[in-house]
Amino acid sequence: MAAVSVTVENGIARVTISSPPVNALGHAVRVGLKEAAVKIATDEAIRGAVILAEGATFPAGADIAEFPDVPEPSHGEVFDMITALDKPVVAALHGNTLGGGLELALACHYRVAAANTKLGFPEVNLGLLPGARGSQRLPRLIGAEAALGMMLTGKPIGADKAEKIGLVDETVPAGTQDDAAIAMVTALIAKDGPLPRTTEDSEWTTKDRADPDIFDRIKADYGRLFRGVIAPDAILTCVKAAVELPYEKGVEVETSEFLRLLNSDQSRALIHVFFAMRETVKVPDIPKDTPLIDVNSVGVIGAGTMGGGIAMCFANAGIAVKLVEIKPEALERGLSVIRKNYENTAKKGRMTAEDVEMRMGLITGTLEMDDLADVDLVIEAVFESMEIKEKVFTRLDAIAKDGAILASNTSFLDLNHIAAMTKRPEMVVGLHFFSPANVMPLLEVVRGDKSSDSVIATGMKLGKALRKTPVLAGVCDGFIANRLMFPYMVASQQMLLKGTPMQEIDAAMKAYGFAMGPIALLDLIGLDVITFPGDVTMTGELVKLERRGQKLNGGFYDYDEKRRSTPSPAALEVIEKVREANGIETAPALSPEEIVASLLYPVINEGAKILEEGIALRAGDIDVAAILGYNWPSYQGGPMCWADIHGLGTIISGLEAMGIEPAKLLKEKAETGSSFT
Ligand code: CAA
Numbered sequence: 001m002a003a004v005s006v007t008v009e010n011g012i013a014r015v016t017i018s019s020p021p022v023n024a025l026g027h028a029v030r031v032g033l034k035e036a037a038v039k040i041a042t043d044e045a046i047r048g049a050v051i052l053a054e055g056a057t058f059p060a061g062a063d064i065a066e067f068p069d070v071p072e073p074s075h076g077e078v079f080d081m082i083t084a085l086d087k088p089v090v091a092a093l094h095g096n097t098l099g100g101g102l103e104l105a106l107a108c109h110y111r112v113a114a115a116n117t118k119l120g121f122p123e124v125n126l127g128l129l130p131g132a133r134g135s136q137r138l139p140r141l142i143g144a145e146a147a148l149g150m151m152l153t154g155k156p157i158g159a160d161k162a163e164k165i166g167l168v169d170e171t172v173p174a175g176t177q178d179d180a181a182i183a184m185v186t187a188l189i190a191k192d193g194p195l196p197r198t199t200e201d202s203e204w205t206t207k208d209r210a211d212p213d214i215f216d217r218i219k220a221d222y223g224r225l226f227r228g229v230i231a232p233d234a235i236l237t238c239v240k241a242a243v244e245l246p247y248e249k250g251v252e253v254e255t256s257e258f259l260r261l262l263n264s265d266q267s268r269a270l271i272h273v274f275f276a277m278r279e280t281v282k283v284p285d286i287p288k289d290t291p292l293i294d295v296n297s298v299g300v301i302g303a304g305t306m307g308g309g310i311a312m313c314f315a316n317a318g319i320a321v322k323l324v325e326i327k328p329e330a331l332e333r334g335l336s337v338i339r340k341n342y343e344n345t346a347k348k349g350r351m352t353a354e355d356v357e358m359r360m361g362l363i364t365g366t367l368e369m370d371d372l373a374d375v376d377l378v379i380e381a382v383f384e385s386m387e388i389k390e391k392v393f394t395r396l397d398a399i400a401k402d403g404a405i406l407a408s409n410t411s412f413l414d415l416n417h418i419a420a421m422t423k424r425p426e427m428v429v430g431l432h433f434f435s436p437a438n439v440m441p442l443l444e445v446v447r448g449d450k451s452s453d454s455v456i457a458t459g460m461k462l463g464k465a466l467r468k469t470p471v472l473a474g475v476c477d478g479f480i481a482n483r484l485m486f487p488y489m490v491a492s493q494q495m496l497l498k499g500t501p502m503q504e505i506d507a508a509m510k511a512y513g514f515a516m517g518p519i520a521l522l523d524l525i526g527l528d529v530i531t532f533p534g535d536v537t538m539t540g541e542l543v544k545l546e547r548r549g550q551k552l553n554g555g556f557y558d559y560d561e562k563r564r565s566t567p568s569p570a571a572l573e574v575i576e577k578v579r580e581a582n583g584i585e586t587a588p589a590l591s592p593e594e595i596v597a598s599l600l601y602p603v604i605n606e607g608a609k610i611l612e613e614g615i616a617l618r619a620g621d622i623d624v625a626a627i628l629g630y631n632w633p634s635y636q637g638g639p640m641c642w643a644d645i646h647g648l649g650t651i652i653s654g655l656e657a658m659g660i661e662p663a664k665l666l667k668e669k670a671e672t673g674s675s676f677t
Contacts (some may be wrong), residue, residue, distance in 0.1 A: 001018045003017065003028035003031075003032045004016065004017055004018070004029055004031075004032025004033055004036055008045060008046055011045060011046060012046070012047065012048050012049065012050065012185055012186065013040050013043075013049040013050075014050055015036045015040075015049055015050065015051045017033075019059075022057055022059070022061075022096065023053045023055060023058065023101070024059060024062065024063040024064070025062050025075060025100045026063035027066065029059070030074075030078050031073065033078045033082070033104075034077075034078045034081060036049075037078065037081040037085065040085055040087060040089070041087075046087065047189045048087050048088040048185040048186070049087065049088075049090075049185065050089070050181040050182055051082075051089065051090075051092070051104065051108060053094070057094065057101075058091070058093045058094055058097040058101050058104075058105070059104060060095070060096040060099065060101055061098045061099030061100045061101055061122070062099055064271055064274060067262060067267075067271060068262045075104075075132030076133045076251065079104060079107035082104075082108060083107045083198065083199055087189075088188035088189060088195055089110075089185075090108060090110045090182075090185045090188070091105040091112070091181070092112050092114075092177040092178045093114065093117045093159075093168065094113070094114035094174065094177050096120075097118065098118070098119070098121070099123055099130065100130075100134075102120065102121060102130075102134060102138075103132045105119075106134060106138060107133070109195045110185075110188070110196075111168040111169055112169065112170045112172060112180045112181045112184055113159040113163070113168040113170070114173070114174040114175065115160070115171055117159040117168075117171075119157055119159070119162045119167060120155060121134060122154040122156070123154070124151060124152060124153075124229075124231045125154045125270065125274075126267055127229065127264060127266040127268075127269070127270040127271070128231060128258065128267050129151065129231055129234050129254070129258055129261060130151060131254060131255065131257075131261075131262070133199075133254065134151075135147075135235065136199075136241070136247055138150070138151070139205070139208065139239050139242040140200065140201065140247075141167060141204070142204065143207065143208060144208040144214055144215075144218070144242070144243050145214065145218060148218050148222070148239055149222075151235045151239070152222045152232050153225065159171045201246075205243060208243045215239075219236060228633065230261065230264060230266055231261055231267075234257040234260065237257055238253055266635045268645065269636055269642070270634060270635055272620065272677050273634045273637060275620070276618075276621070276623055276638070277469055277624055279618065279620055280469055280471045280621050281463075281464065283617065286456060286457050287453070290453045290454055291454055292454065292457055292461055293377075293403065293455065295319065295376045295377045295405070295462055297321075297322075297374065297377075298320070298321045298322070298376065299371070299377070299379070300314075300321055300323050300379050301378065301380045301381060301392060301396075302324070302325070302380065302381040302382040303324075303331050303333070303334025303335065305436070306381040306433065306435060306437055307334065307379075307382075307409075308334045308335075308338050308341075309433065309435065309436045309437025309438045310433055311338060312338055312341065312359070312363075312437070312438035313437055313438050313466045314466070315360075315362040316438065316466075316467075317466050318362070320362050320363075320364070321362060321363050322364050322365075322366055322371055322375060323363055323364065323365050323366070324365075324367070324371070324372065325367060327367075328367060332365075338360070339360055342355075342359055343356060369395060372396070372399055372400060373399050374401060377462075378396055378405070378406055379409055380392050380396070380406075380410075381409040381433075384411065384412070386413055386417065389408065389410065389413060390417075393406065393419075393428075394421045396422070397422035397424065403427075405427055405459075406424070406427050406429075407428070407429050407430065407459070408428070408429075409431060409432060409433055411482055412478050412479075415430045415446050415475045416448050416475055419449075425448060425449075425451075426452040426455065427451075427452065428448055428450070428451060429445065429446060429451050430445065430448070430475075431443060431444075431446070431462075432445075434629050441468050442469060442481065442624075442625060442628035443468040443469070443470045443471070444470075444479050444629075445459040445470050445471070445473065446473050446474070446479055447472060447474060469624060469628055471616070471621045471625050471628075472616075472621070473616060473625075474615040474616075475615075476610075476613065476615050479615070480622055481625040481629030481630060483615075484610060484625065485630050486606070487602035487606050488599050488602065489518055489522065489530060490533065490602075491598055492517075492522075492599055493536035493538060493539075495590065495599070496538065496575055497536065497578060498586055499588070501567070503567055504589060504590075505517055505519055506519050506520050508592035508595035508596055509599065512596050512633065514633060515631050520557065520565065522549065522555060522556065523549040523554070523556055523557055523565075524550055525549065526548050526549045526550075526551055527543050527549045528543050528549075536578070538571070538575055538578050539555075541574045541578060542571060542574055547570060555568070556568060556571045597654050598658065601660070602660060604639055604642075604651050605651075605655055605660060605662060606663075607619070607639050607640050607676075608662075608664075608665040608669075608676075609665070611640075611676070612663060619640035619677050620638075620640070620677060622638065623637060623640050623677070626638045626639050637677070644677050648675070649670050
């Protein structure tokens with residue numbers, strides 16, 4: 001079917017968009033809409049039109065894959081042609097009416113929405129703004145404040161709310177929107193009245209113009225959304241132009257701001273992340289028709305922090321879980337922590353008391369591993385000791401039914417060795433959750449040498465069912481995310497020893513975009529969790545002083561009752577002691593740029609090795625793992641995309657200056673002028 005088709009019946013043109021999967025407004029759709037606009041204008045038999053879309057959704061936006069070079073005709077040009085028509089045009093909305101899709105809807109004279117429609121401007125998530133007149137039309141229709149709320153948060157609103165604020169004219173039951181739009185256009189033709197256009201000033205424009213503080217107020221309200229990113233300020237500039245200038249002048253401002261963003265590193269990074277997030281599930285050597293294993297019941301061994309969090313993930317997805325512990329008190333503790341977590345969520349109003357009971361009802365505690373005989377999947381989450389894991393898997397092999405998947409949540413032990421404890425290594429896989437497992441969105445699916453395609457495909461599918469982003473990893477020490485970030489943590493410790501103050505290290509990484517710097521992160525994770533190599537032993541020394549981080553007595557920092565931190569005198573003494581013991585000379589404190597380079601170049605190098613060894617399938621998978629596992633700021637694109645933007649040559653020279661041998665793949669990419677992403 002053509003991307004856009006037009007049929008005419010009873011004087012009404014039915015313009016249908018068909019461009020699966022999300023009816024994105026790619027070149028063919030724009031050409032089709034332009035031709036449709038010309039036909040509506042010139043065909044005298046046509047007296048009005050509806051624009052609708054086939055499939056699951058009205059257009060979900062511009063075709064992001066076209067960016068940054070968008071061939072003519074531009075979205076804005078086509079939309080302006082539709083608005084200028086002097087025959088009524090009604091948009092029939094359903095599904096995800098987002099970005100350019102919503103701009104198309106705003107270009108029509110009226111909008112009818114199915115009750116399940118989501119309407120939004122998510123461009124800000126791509127480092128962009130609604131650049132096809134959306135920033136100019138929406139404020140005229142619903143006022144600057146409501147318009148900025150949608151554009152700055154990027155969050156879609158439902159059809160009901162959209163009707164309340166005047167964004168849609170009528171909400172109808174799902175599936176009836178096309179007929180309702182035709183009925184509306186029929187009535188409009190009969191009425192033959194003036195057509196409202198979102199290119200014209202409105203009551204809102206007058207009201208917003210008369211409010212001198214409006215933009216300062218809005219900026220203060222949404223302050224945190226402006227941190228580190230450039231799109232929100234550009235959005236504000238455009239909406240200001242919409243309020244203060246005539247439409248054509250506002251469009252000039254919008255176009256110039258949009259192009260500036262479109263060619264920025266931030267939008268390049270965020271668009272990379274958009275596609276990388278969706279690509280992780282694609283495993284090239286696993287055929288699409290690989291049979292999946294049904295997972296309707298799960299066993300989790302170990303009711304500690306990880307095991308409990310994993311059990312919650314399954315209960316949240318409606319899957320029954322048996323939670324196994326050795327000692328009754330450990331089981332009781334584990335179950336009560338889970339209950340408390342759910343109750344806290346309920347207290348915040350994000351869950352009802354019934355939800356709490358329903359989820360607790362899906363989790364059954366047991367002290368008998370034999371109870372796992374009938375489950376489809378077992379995840380081991382016991383202490384990180386190979387000796388213990390060997391015993392667990394040997395036992396599990398004897399208990400679990402044929403066809404059950406046996407998974408380990410190990411974060412660094414050899415999965416192939418674990419699999420070798422069983423007579424069914426093909427059924428063994430790593431399912432590596434990040435702590436807290438019920439919150440963190442990353443799941444590393446670790447493929448052992450013998451893991452079967454079905455087991456891997458099921459692991460990836462399961463990740464999605466648990467509302468996580470699954471990333472496939474090969475077997476190595478630390479898999480992708482932890483292996484990648486270990487050099488970062490080590491480098492931060494070495495930097496402390498060489499004399500850069502902890503608060504400066506943390507501040508530089510916060511300015512780069514991390515929620516916290518590496519030293520504060522260690523305090524949060526717990527100083528007893530990571531073991532560093534021989535010469536950087538501060539964490540070990542602090543643990544000896546019973547300082548384990550935020551959870552016990554503070555760590556590198558002392559914390560007051562409001563969790564405000566100050567560098568701890570005890571930690572400064574420890575740093576001094578380790579420095580002396582290792583004969584380390586201090587150097588002048590590094591600048592923020594030097595801190596970023598010294599901490600991140602080793603990560604890029606490790607990422608290149610991870611890729612070179614085939615531990616990760618794609619550079620994008622490494623970026624996704626860093627963003628979702630370690631909160632790497634997505635507007636920096638993750639480590640590999642950032643490396644491409646920053647310059648591979650610069651990174652190589654930096655590594656050499658630090659005395660680190662650049663990875664082979666990094667050198668190859670730099671020499672051939674290619675990139676990771
Ligand atoms: N352009 C190109 N491809 C897109 C796309 C877009 N706008 N939106 C989705 N896709 C692709 C995805 O990459 C995916 O492709 P694969 O199957 O090959 O991986 C496929 O469509 C399905 O997408 P999802 O897996 O994300 O499907 P979903 O059902 O989970 O979510 C969605 C649907 C909510 C629409 C989600 O895809 C989404 O948020 N899309 C982006 C929306 C957006 O940002 N729109 C604004 C675009 S920028 C713009 O419009 C600028 C402007 O002012 C003109």
